[in-house]
Amino acid sequence: MVVESDAQLSENFYASTCPNVELIVRQAVATKYQQTTITAPATLRMFFHDCFVGGCDASVLVTSDNGDAEKDAQDNISLAGDGFDTVNKAKLAVEAQCPGRVSCADIMALAARDVVVLAGGPGFKVELGRRDGLVSNASRVDRKLPGPELDVNGLVNLFASNGLTMTDMIALSGAHTIGFSHCDRFASRLYNFSAFMPVDPTLDPAYAQQLMQSCPRVGADPSVAVNLDLNTPNVFDNVYFQNLVARKGLFTSDQILFNDFRSQATVIRFANSAEEFNRAFTSAMRKLGRVGVKLDLEMALNWGPVLMSVIFFIVLTPGVLFQVPGKTKVVEFGGFQTSGAAIVIHTLIFFACITVSLIALHIHIYAA
Structure with missing residues (x-):
């Protein structure tokens, strides 16, 4: 179990050692974002994966000659290269002005905040002072990350093991308002949901047909990318929750948030109020950034x-x-x-x- 820890974390941690670190990172991230909007979901997802495996320590960045680092695990192979490139470029920019002073873990946390803002989402203060981890093993990733078929019980338990509440879990799931996935991650909802019902009945029928056109049963192109938010895929907003209400969640783990009575009210509240979602999301991101930090x-x-x-x-x-x-x-x-x-x-x-x-x-x- 990775516990939340905010001891020694401070928004002003680098006030005397690298006072312009936030500006440096923001400029580097903005430059990368201008090159490709994939920068936003890729960086945000990488930060989440890093924090849920051994804490927010940038261990997901480590490269192994033997192919057994965190980034090589099955659940991390799909992490987009643009996320790594974003943090690497920000790190180079910081090192040019503040050599050896700012951790990769803090740079990743700042970059995750900055891509949310660039995509139209809310800004928030980032606590700093993390130290980079010394361990990066693929074996540590197993069962630490939420899969696309998890139900609410599984999601709640996984997030609780990282000190996060159900509301935090639902708010962080809202990060699926940007980004994409591939057919193999949700094809079971289209063709073999059950022996008597091949298509998941919780899917809107028209949406299911649309997905089938992108991902045919036979000969589906593994490189095809399907947006997690079919309406505003590059904008960080609350439309993701409106899609869930309309039964247009791409993953089972998305749609179940509306289908389950325990989480439905929160989904509806976020769907009706961008302000409510933004407030919950920024709070959850600050809590996520404290998970298992090294000090x-x-x-x-x-x-x-x-x-x-x-x-x-x-x-x-x-x-x-x-x-x-x-x-x-x-x-x-x-x-x-x-x-x-x-x-x-x-x-x-x-x-x-x-x-x-x-x-x-x-x-x-x-x-x-």
Whole structure:
């Protein structure tokens, strides 16, 4: 279970170290968005996938020579390259002005906010201070992301495991107001929903026919992209919820939000009020951005023993640094005198501490 944590996160985290970071990222993202509107859904979806697998730590960006990083998992293969390109270009722009100061995790969070605004959605403050993760394994992705056929129970449980409520889940599902999918993700609703009813009865019949034309039973083109919002696919608005009321949700996990009595009232409320949806969405995005964040405190706990070992070595064995060549006597420094035997003993202790610390760090990283 990945818990929500906002300790040490702050909207002004880079006020002294990189005060223009938001402007730098915004400009880089805007440039990419002008090249292709796919930038918006691709970046937003990537941020969601990153946060739901081990927390918002940019581990989804990691590339593996062996093909076993998070991005290589089956559920992440469909992440559009434009999302990665957006964050990479923003990172390069930030590094040019603030080298080594801003994490990829924070840049991704800012980029996710910026693409929403560029697509016509609401702006909101982004809390910063995340540290990038040290683990990126494809095996960690399994059952961490919502599939297109999940019901409300499955959705609620999955989001709750990340500290998010049903309202948060419904609001974040509204991100499907932009973006697209491919036929294999929803074809079961068109041709083999059940033994007695091949077409999902919760689909509007005319909409089902439209989908069948784009995705025929035989010979469907795997590259065909079907918009998640058939009316305003490139605009971040509340039309997605209006589509659900009209039984025109593309995924089962979309349409079920209206069909289930527990979530229906919220869907109707968002369909009737863009303001209500925007308010809930921005709140949910801020909560999503806190999921499983890595903080400076964790790094201090991981590397603290190593630093203490260094301090121990320097304080107790000054003779190593101030030994007089050709003599057995050691120069006095700071009130200490160190013999050759003591140097050997202290050196062995130092390396033993380093070894134990690194083993502990290794165990902590791979147990995460």
